[in-house]
Amino acid sequence: MRKILIIGIGSGNPEHMTVQAINALNQADVLFIPTKGAKKTELAEVRRDICARYVTRNDSRTVEFAVPVRRTEGVSYDGSVDDWHQQIAAIYERLLADELGEEGTGAFLVWGDPMLYDSTIRIVERVKARGQVAFDYDVIPGITSLQALCASHRIPLNLVGKPVEITTGRRLHESFPGRSQTSAVMLDGEQAFQRIDDPDAEIYWGAYLGTPDEIVISGRLAEVKDRILETRAAAREKMGWIMDIYLLRKGADFEE
Ligand SMILES: C[S@@+](CC[C@H](N)C(=O)[O-])C[C@H]1O[C@@H](n2cnc3c(N)ncnc32)[C@H](O)[C@@H]1O
Incomplete structure (x- = not known):
């Protein structure tokens, strides 16, 4: 079965990476890196730096994906976040189906720690609930802001x-x-x-x-x-x- 690792990468300093996070990075066949638009290229840059420093296996791949901008006009806050999560869940589902083999391991590199004001875990749960791609997942903690x-x-x-x-x-x-x-x-x-x-x-x-x-x-x-x-x-x-x-x-x- 496919395996997803949701890895907390710390909050800006590549040295925030824990040994557990580094080991998890090296278990992944595919590293999924979100890009958030031109102004925050520095954030994608920290993730690229982390991969360059710590990924020691040479057969893994990096796949970058664009995170959609949340629509705020004409919707309630909850409705807007719900729609946004639904869109991201569809992107994750496609990434898992298209980029990972059935026995493959993929990693999402999450800023700080995945439990703190981050929705990767709940979006991955959504993907699971949609039932289109079978997978299991683990969460690796990181240093929060x-x-x-x-x-x-x-x-x-x-x-x-x-x-x-x-x-x-x-x-x-x-x-x-x-x-x-x-x-x-x-x-x-x-x-x-x-x-x-x-x-x-x-x-x-x-x-x-x-x-x-x-x-x-x-x-x-x-x-x-x-x-x-x-x-x-x-x-x-x-x-x-x-x-x-x-x-x-x-x-x-x-x-x-
Ligand atoms: C979507 S939340 C993600 C939080 C992240 N999961 C964590 O563990 O810190 C983004 C918010 O975290 C805070 N944040 C994250 N990284 C930061 C940093 N390097 N310096 C200052 N604030 C930061 C800011 O308040 C920012 O608006």
Whole structure:
């Protein structure tokens, strides 16, 4: 039966690759690499670099495929994501049927870790449910951008004995500072931190983590907010794209 390996490749630094991930890469007959459009060629480049560094067998192949752009106009958020996943599932199904022999092993190289704000696992499950191609699959964990953020700032993720909420920019207002003392924010196209008005809030922000272009800024939110906004806008203008993540926190490890 065909075998799929969903491999977490870390968040930008090829040295994030674990030994397990490297071994999995070398089990694959075909390496599937998503390309996300011209502006993010650097991301496809990191995947190519990883293959060049770590693939030691010389009989495997790389197959690049374009990821469709999600349609957002005239549909609800859930409907738009559902349609998008359906389109990608059809692409995966075709890749498995056309590019992998019946006993072949294919690998999807997933940014960071496949369990964190990534839909490869659920899309692969969709393909399985469609029942057109028989296969089994395994997931190999990777270093997330959240781990990379904490490492670059040299901070623990949680305050002692306290919970952490991981959320998106769109939903940050539900989380911090009311419900959570530590909120990690990903996928934030609106810089939702600028609307947080809390004198005790601190922010740990990072962009292009793990890459040569990494930028990190931290401090009291009210004091560094504008610097982050300016730095982010300038970097985005220069690079043509940006990926950033941040942690908002208030309180202390040991409180009365
Ligand atoms: C679709 S999610 C994928 C997350 C990934 N699976 C992970 O484990 O980190 C993309 C979001 O992750 C964050 N991200 C991923 N890589 C990053 C990096 N190198 N630097 C900063 N943020 C990153 C950003 O918030 C971005 O919007």
